[in-house]
Amino acid sequence: MPLHVAVQTAPFDVGVQTARLSALSPLTGGIGLFVGQVRGGDGLVAMTLEHYPGMTEGILHALAQEAQARFDLTGCTVIHRVGRLEVGAGIVFVGASASHRAAALQATTFLIDRLKTGAPFWKREEYANGQAQWVDARETDEEAARAWLQQSPVP
Template sequence: MVVHVAVQAAPFDVGVEAERLSALSPLTGGVGLFVGQVRGGQGLRAMTLEHYPGMTEATLHALAQEALARFDLTGCTVIHRVGRLEVGAGIVFVGAGAAHRGAALMATSFLIDRLKTGAPFWKREEYDDGRTIWVDARETDEEAARAWMNNPTA
């Protein structure tokens, strides 16, 4: 069982990361993936993500370790980008390998739901008209994270 966590400015390669997860163990029968990207619309030009170095990596690592144990994974990867990202850029890669697809997919969902509200990132949106807005977690994200804490199979 291998955990790979990175917080980085550089883009990630989805194919490379998926292949790495697939190759971790001969027991891997399924790999679940989620890739989040900067969504455009309403004049959004870019998003800047800031983090608390050291604390952010530790939080992501703890979530990955929890997913390993909870879903009996063969491995998992969490990569989160920081810095200024334009519309369409990848923000986050979450991948989970498991013996069966259900566990891999549930672990991926668990990880993205929990990191959306539990990891120390700060997001600022930049608009075409010059406005910048700090973004708070949405209530739907908070609800999704709470569901995992209250029900291990949410």
Template sequence: MPVHVRVQAAPFDVGQQTERLSTLSPHTGGVGVFVGQVRGGQGLRAMTLEHYPGMTEASLQALAQEALVRFELTGCTVIHRIGRLEIGAGIVFVGAAAAHRGAALTATTFLIDRLKTGAPFWKREEYEDGRAIWVDARETDEEAARAWLTRTP
């Protein structure tokens, strides 16, 4: 199956997912991968990601299908974690396989830009001083997603 989407609490294996993409088709010439992880600093201890079950998977599936067609991919994977994640933990794996590296890398950027605002996830940050803050969407993420409405591959 060229499109693989999962929302899960368990960690993902970057090597395994990259290998899966690279072997989907004999026409694959490049695989682009992005791995997002919990970034430390400013007293952040952990974050908790929540989602809207069913709707989240459908949103990610639609984005992955759009990328598959738009960038002529041979394969696409989006895995997003939920639950409490500590500093350094992987949050998201986005991978795109294509005949040429340019399409794979551009599709990876497209997917991460679009999923940050196009899938129903909520993030709460926990700090060492005991604060817990729900994070609002950032305008820079909205701008990156909007830019794809007029951008061509």
């Protein structure tokens, strides 16, 4: 199953990535997508994402392989951006293709839930008033990731 995993500063093209997933296999019947972007509000102007090079890519690749095993995917793409990103900029693209929509959608949810807390990324928010702060993990993200760990992989 073709996997594509990248950590990059450059923007990603949702249309290009979706077309790539669609073309990977004639058995693809559905594609699930998640695109995360920098959310504005409360004066937020940008977010800087840092990561642990090498380790981050390895963890993302392992999560993509786990998704393939659980959901019998025909393709999987995980792209995560790093660096300074302004409000509205894409942060993460997660795409999963499968023979059936349910598997593609479940795999997409699995991947975003697991990478939110399992991949070594650090986020620093910048505000219009000059303040900046590091973002702590949210308990709801931790709970979502734990729920997947309690489930047995699909045989």
